[in-house]
Amino acid sequence: MTDQSSDRTIRWGILATGGIASRFAQDLTKVPGTVLAAVGSRTPSSAEAFAQRHGAARAHGSWEALAADPDVDIIYVATPHSHHHETALLCLRAGKPLLVEKAFTLDLATAQDLVSVARERELFLMEAMWTRTLPAILKAKELIADGAIGEVVGVQASFGIALDPGPEHRLRDPKLGGGALLDLGVYPVSFAQFLLGAPTQVRAWASLWPEGTDARTGMVLGFDSGAVATLYCGVGGDVRMATITGSTGKIDFPWGFHAPDRFVLHRDGAEPQQFDFDPTGLNYEAEEATRCLRAGKLESDLVPLSSTLAVMSTLDAVRAQIGVTYA
Template sequence: MTRWGILATGNIAARFAEDLRLVPGAELVAVGSRTPESAERFAARHEIPRWYGSWTELAADDGVDVIYVATPHAAHYEATRVCLDAGRAVLVEKPFTLDLPTTTELVETARARGVFLMEAMWMRTNPLILRVLELVADGAIGEPTGVRADFGLAGPFPPEHRLRARALGGGALLDLGVYPVSLAHLLFGVPQHVRAWAKLSPEDVDENTGIVLGYDSGVVATLSCGLVGPSGVTASIIGSCGRIDLPEPFFRPGSAVLHRVGAEPETLPAELVGGGYQDEAAEVQRCLAAGLTESPLVPHSATLEVMALLDDIREQIGVHYS
């Protein structure tokens, strides 16, 4: 059995706790929060035997093999550092941190201590997304020429909402844009050219953002994210003789449609079970059982490269966090 702890007690933590029931060999044994009252309520709701009123107490529990960090992303660095300092394996919700320097520090700490560390970018462990990658690599749509992806929410969000709070890493890019950017990186790696523009909110976080990534191969990624209107949350991967469409939500699609020139569209179904967190949890357990300190599906290099892209984009659009 792999003994899990969850750090934080919000909605994402609750969804992860439910999905963990679907993972063979997983046992949720502890939860930690900043307050004992919150931890106790969460433990009772999810039938967790141990609860702690601080992150440090959770990290010190020798009966925990790996901790899932489910805080808002402005707290990812501090929470993950507490866990790594205690020698605990960690799965960190995306985006990894607010910037590349803090992400780099955590990765270097994990490597130096030989502790497993992985970003919870579930798209990289999704079976259908992995199948789509195989199709593109095998030439199913010919020579790749581009990818288009969007993620927009309707709002409006009040000024006190975390998505508008600069102190909490607010804005569309880190919360939503990380998905389109990660899809482009997953398909084509690091671009040679990055251009971005955004309309900023009164709080100086981005609320409508457009991104173009250019590759010397000729591939173009056209990406967008926003808090000002509900987009389709879809993606298309284009090639010289076809394309693959990913319906809403493209980062966890219920199907994909393969279009080839001169042929009928082919639907690739997916079996949707749970909320989507179980695949990343299963990957963590596979890696721990194999004695790995990073996942080949979600390697440290990918996390660092995507965070470097997000830093570049933020600089161009003028969003700065303290």
């Protein structure tokens, strides 16, 4: 039986060796009571180089070897999202708890498959939607719950990057789950649904590349409460702003709403109030997963599996309307 003592060291494994994996390894050093025990890659040389660079105790030259490592308590899946279902399923079948990078999978069906397997095997599973674990986001939600801006009536969020990818770029490749929606759009959709729950209405429009993936997508979500979310994701212009509008005020994230270190609270009849926070990092999601594992929890309260599935459902609805399919 897994040791669930509150002070045990949690031994992490990282599956894949790309940029996000390196960032996670760096930020994991900020989480007390954790170690990077192992890394797994499809090539031994890549695993060995990553292990040497980040101080991992062991390097595995296959995903299967990492999943079978008895000295790994939890694995962070850092492959491109086109491979999340395959790699996560492999690890779950090997009995490993998981933190899976977002977007969680390519679609709702494969996301539900992972959730079902994790629940059947009583294994912890969490989407690495780090935004929901960050202090600024949690503080903003606390203020909203306390009535600081009244009832939330609208959410606006945009995430765009200044990039001009050629036809060979992964963002344009449907075989790799390309397009702005899963790379960038998952942030504004998750942000809106974190505040308002699952929408009852979804409307979407997009500009597509010749390959059939979306370069820019606009979304409008409607909610039972009467609130509306207007969301944007796109490649070709840099924007990362969000506003939460309430009946008696608003909260502005002037830059980087997906990873904010500040926001401004505007209340009717009062001077604006800025809230500042420490720099953000992937350590907050690692802390949450570590806390849950020590407590013997099967999912996170901050990033519950129901919310992950609800976001994937919305993304599926958007793709159906804009005509994007994945190989």
